[in-house]
Amino acid sequence: MSKDRKLTVDNIKVLIEDERNLLEVIRKANIELPTFCYHSEMSIYGACRLCLVEIEGRGLQPACSIKPEEGMVVNTNTKELRKIRKMILELILASHESACPTCVKGGDCQLQKLARRMGVTHIRFSKGLERVKIDESSPSLVREPNKCILCGDCVRMCNEIQGVGAIDFAYRGSNAKVTPYFGKELAEVECVNCGQCARVCPTGALYPKPNIDEVWDAIHDPGKMVVAQIAPAVRVSLGESFHMEAGTLTTEQIVSALRTMGFDAVYDTSFAADLTVIEEAEEFLGRVEKGENIPLFTSCCPAWVSFAEQYYPEFLPHLSSCKSPQQMMGSVIKNRLAASKKLKKEDIVVVSIMPCTAKKSEALRPEFSPDSVRDVDYVLTTQELALMIKEMGLNFSQLPKDSFDLPFGFKTGGGVIFGNSGGVTEAVLRYVSEKIEGQKNGNNNYVFECVRGKDEVREVRLELKDKTITLAIVSGLGNAKKLIEKIKSGEVHYDLIEVMACPGGCINGGGQPVTKDVCVKAKRTISLYDSEKTLQLHKPQDNPYVTELYNTLFKHPGSEIAHELLHTSYQARKNG
Amino acid sequence: MENTTYEKVNAILSENNYNPHGLIPILQAVQEEYRYLPENVMAYVASSLGIPASKVFGVASFYSHFTLQPKGKYIIKICDGTACHVKKSTEIINALEKHLGLTAGRRTTEDLLFTIETVACLGTCGLAPAIVINDEVHGLLTPEKAVELVKQIQAKEANSSGDKE
Numbered sequence: 229m230s231k232d233r234k235l236t237v238d239n240i241k242v243l244i245e246d247e248r249n250l251l252e253v254i255r256k257a258n259i260e261l262p263t264f265c266y267h268s269e270m271s272i273y274g275a276c277r278l279c280l281v282e283i284e285g286r287g288l289q290p291a292c293s294i295k296p297e298e299g300m301v302v303n304t305n306t307k308e309l310r311k312i313r314k315m316i317l318e319l320i321l322a323s324h325e326s327a328c329p330t331c332v333k334g335g336d337c338q339l340q341k342l343a344r345r346m347g348v349t350h351i352r353f354s355k356g357l358e359r360v361k362i363d364e365s366s367p368s369l370v371r372e373p374n375k376c377i378l379c380g381d382c383v384r385m386c387n388e389i390q391g392v393g394a395i396d397f398a399y400r401g402s403n404a405k406v407t408p409y410f411g412k413e414l415a416e417v418e419c420v421n422c423g424q425c426a427r428v429c430p431t432g433a434l435y436p437k438p439n440i441d442e443v444w445d446a447i448h449d450p451g452k453m454v455v456a457q458i459a460p461a462v463r464v465s466l467g468e469s470f471h472m473e474a475g476t477l478t479t480e481q482i483v484s485a486l487r488t489m490g491f492d493a494v495y496d497t498s499f500a501a502d503l504t505v506i507e508e509a510e511e512f513l514g515r516v517e518k519g520e521n522i523p524l525f526t527s528c529c530p531a532w533v534s535f536a537e538q539y540y541p542e543f544l545p546h547l548s549s550c551k552s553p554q555q556m557m558g559s560v561i562k563n564r565l566a567a568s569k570k571l572k573k574e575d576i577v578v579v580s581i582m583p584c585t586a587k588k589s590e591a592l593r594p595e596f597s598p599d600s601v602r603d604v605d606y607v608l609t610t611q612e613l614a615l616m617i618k619e620m621g622l623n624f625s626q627l628p629k630d631s632f633d634l635p636f637g638f639k640t641g642g643g644v645i646f647g648n649s650g651g652v653t654e655a656v657l658r659y660v661s662e663k664i665e666g667q668k669n670g671n672n673n674y675v676f677e678c679v680r681g682k683d684e685v686r687e688v689r690l691e692l693k694d695k696t697i698t699l700a701i702v703s704g705l706g707n708a709k710k711l712i713e714k715i716k717s718g719e720v721h722y723d724l725i726e727v728m729a730c731p732g733g734c735i736n737g738g739g740q741p742v743t744k745d746v747c748v749k750a751k752r753t754i755s756l757y758d759s760e761k762t763l764q765l766h767k768p769q770d771n772p773y774v775t776e777l778y779n780t781l782f783k784h785p786g787s788e789i790a791h792e793l794l795h796t797s798y799q800a801r802k803n804g
Numbered sequence: 805m806e807n808t809t810y811e812k813v814n815a816i817l818s819e820n821n822y823n824p825h826g827l828i829p830i831l832q833a834v835q836e837e838y839r840y841l842p843e844n845v846m847a848y849v850a851s852s853l854g855i856p857a858s859k860v861f862g863v864a865s866f867y868s869h870f871t872l873q874p875k876g877k878y879i880i881k882i883c884d885g886t887a888c889h890v891k892k893s894t895e896i897i898n899a900l901e902k903h904l905g906l907t908a909g910r911r912t913t914e915d916l917l918f919t920i921e922t923v924a925c926l927g928t929c930g931l932a933p934a935i936v937i938n939d940e941v942h943g944l945l946t947p948e949k950a951v952e953l954v955k956q957i958q959a960k961e962a963n964s965s966g967d968k969e
Binding site for chain 1 (some may be wrong): 855
C-alpha cells in the first residue's frame with residue numbers, strides 16, 4: 229500500500245486524494261473558504277481572490293488554483309487574510325448596487341452572506357457606480373448589470389456547460405462588464421432561457437423573471453377560475469426554501485398551500501407527463517417501424533428545443549412532435565375543463581409551477597395560444613412559489629396534508645420521475661417494453677435501473693424480445709452538442725435520445741431554490757425516484773384517467789384530435 | 805447581396821484556415837478592410853468560426869487597437885505626451901475639435917473624413933508638438949498650422965469628389 233499523502237490545514241492533518249485543487253482538500257477539514265467564482269462543475273477561474281490562503285514558504289495563494297502537495301502547511305485564518313478578505317468584499321461592494329431589502333436575491337445572495345460572515349460593517353470607498361439599464365427583454369430572465377460582481381460564473385456556465393455563450397465579458401479594466409454580444413439585450417441573442425446562469429449567479433445580477441403579481445391578480449379576480457399545475461421537480465426542492473432538508477418531499481403541503489392561497493383547483497403536471505409518454509412512445513414505435521427520423525429526440529425541455537432550433541435545424545424532424553407536459557396540460561385543461569364547467573377558455577387561468585425559467589418563454593410561444601388564448605397563462609418558478617407562500621405568511625412545514633384534484637391530479641410514477649435526467653426515457657420504456665413484448669409485466673416490475681445514473685451522458689443498449697434499442701440520455705446542452713456532432717460524423721447511432729438542458733435534469737433547473745451545496749442535486753434526484761414508491765401505479769398506460777381521456781376524447785394515440793391538442797411543430801432559427 | 809458583402813471576410817477567414825484561435829489576426833485583417841469592426845461582420849466571423857458572437861465582441865472590445873465605430877478616412881493622432889503637452893498640444897486639440905465640430909464624446913466627423921485621437925507619445929519629442937495624419941508625421945506645429953493641414957485635405961477631398969460626380 230502506498231503511503232498516504234497528507235497536508236496540514238490550520239493544524240489539522242488532511243488526506244490528499246484526487247482533489248482537483250487545494251480548496252477541495254481544505255473543505256475536507258470542514259473549513260468552508262469563502263468564494264464567488266469557484267464551482268466544482270466549471271473550470272477554475274481564480275478571479276474573486278476570496279479563497280486566498282497562506283501556504284508556508286509560498287506566501288498568499290488562491291486555494292482554487294493551487295494543486296495540493298504533500299507536506300503543505302496551510303493557514304486559512306491569519307490577521308493578514310482576514311484584512312484582505314474584508315478589503316476584497318469592500319471593493320466589490322463599492323461597485324455593487326446594494327439594494328438588499330428590495331433585491332430579488334435578498335436572503336439568498338452570496339455577497340450579502342459573505343459580507344456578514346466576514347464582518348464587513350462599513351465600506352470605506354465611495355460608490356463609483358455608473359447606472360446601467362436593467363435588461364428585462366427576456367420572458368425568462370432579468371439582468372441587472374448594476375449588481376454584477378464580474379465573478380464570471382454565468383459566463384462559464386453559459387459557455388462551458390451549456391455550449392451557448394449568450395453572454396461574455398466585454399471591455400476592460402474598470403469598464404469591464406458581462407453583456408450579450410454588442411451590448412444587445414438578452415432576448416435579441418442566442419439565449420435559450422435555461423436559467424443556469426441565474427442558478428450560479430451569486431448576487432441579484434441574474435434571476436428568473438417574476439410573474440408573482442400577475443398570478444395574485446388572477447387569484448383575486450372573482451371572474452376567473454385559477455388552476456395550478458405542479459411539475460415533478462418542485463415537490464422535492466421547495467422545502468429547501470423553508471429550512472427543510474434538501475430533497476424533502478412536500479407534495480401534500482404544496483397542494484395545501486396553493487388551496488389556501490386561493491387556487492380553485494390543483495393539478496399535477498405528472499398527469500400530462502403520463503399522456504406525453506403514451507403519445508411519444510407511440511410516435512417512437514411508429515418511427516422505428518417505418519425507419520423514419522431515427523433517432524427520436526425528446527421534446528419536453530423547452531431550452532433544448534430552442535437550442536435545436538437555433539443550432540441544429542437539420543435535426544428538427546427528429547424531435548418528437550409532442551408538446552411538453554406543461555403545454556399538454558394547459559391544452560387539456562383549457563379544452564376539457566372549459567367544456568365541463570361551461571366556462572370560456574379565457575376565464576380559466578392556468579398557472580404552472582416549474583423548476584424552470586425556459587418554461588416561461590415556452591408558454592409564450594405563439595403556437596401555444598390557439599385563438600389568441602394561452603394554454604398556459606403564467607409560469608412561476610419554485611423560487612417564486614416560495615416567495616408567495618412567505619408573502620402570505622403560511623407556516624409551510626406545518627401545513628395539513630392535502631391531495632390533488634381529479635382527474636388531472638392523478639398520475640403514475642412514470643410521470644413523476646420526468647424531473648430526473650433519464651426519467652422520460654424510463655417512463656417511455658415502461659410503455660414500449662410492454663408493447664414490444666406484448667405482455668403486461670405486472671405492477672411491481674417497472675424500474676429500469678440501467679437508464680439511471682449520475683453521469684451526464686449515458687448510453688444504454690436494451691434487448692426487448694427480438695428488438696435491440698439503443699438509447700442515449702444526456703443533460704447539459706454542451707454535452708448534447710458533443711453528442712450531436714458525433715451523430716453527424718457517424719461515430720455513434722441511437723434510436724432514442726433524451727436531452728435535458730440542465731445538468732441532472734429538471735431537479736437542477738434554473739428556477740429551483742438557490743444553493744451552493746453540491747450535494748443538493750443528488751438528494752433531489754433520489755427523493756424524486758423514492759417518491760414514486762408511495763404511488764399505486766407506475767406505468768403511464770395504467771393511468772385510468774388518461775385511459776378515460778383517450779376513450780372520450782382522443783380515441784387513440786396520434787389521432788387527429790391528439791395532434792391538434794398534444795402535438796406541435798418547430799422552426800429553424802439559425803442566424804448568421 | 806450577402807455573398808458580395810462578405811466576400812472579403814471569407815477570404816480573410818480562409819487565409820486563417822477558419823481557426824478560432826486566430827481570432828485576433830482575423831479581426832485585425834477585417835478592421836484593415838472596413839476601418840472598423842462592423843456588428844454584422846463580427847457576427848458573421850463568429851458563426852463562421854463556430855464560436856459565440858459574445859466571445860468575438862469580448863475580444864474586439866477588450867483591445868484598444870480594435871474600434872467598434874466607423875473611423876474617418878483620415879485619422880489624426882495628436883500627441884499629448886509630456887514633451888508635446890508642455891509645448892501646448894492641448895491648444896492644437898482644441899483648435900482641431902473646433903474646426904471639425906468634434907467633442908470629447910464624438911471623435912469622428914459626420915462625413916467620415918476625419919477621426920481625432922490623442923496618443924500618449926509618438927516618440928518624436930524633438931518635433932513637439934507633433935501630430936500624425938494617417939502615416940505622415942507633422943512636427944513643430946501651432947494650432948493654426950494644424951488647422952491649415954486639415955483645410956488642405958478638405959480642399960483636396962472636395963475636388964476629388966467633385967471630379968467623380
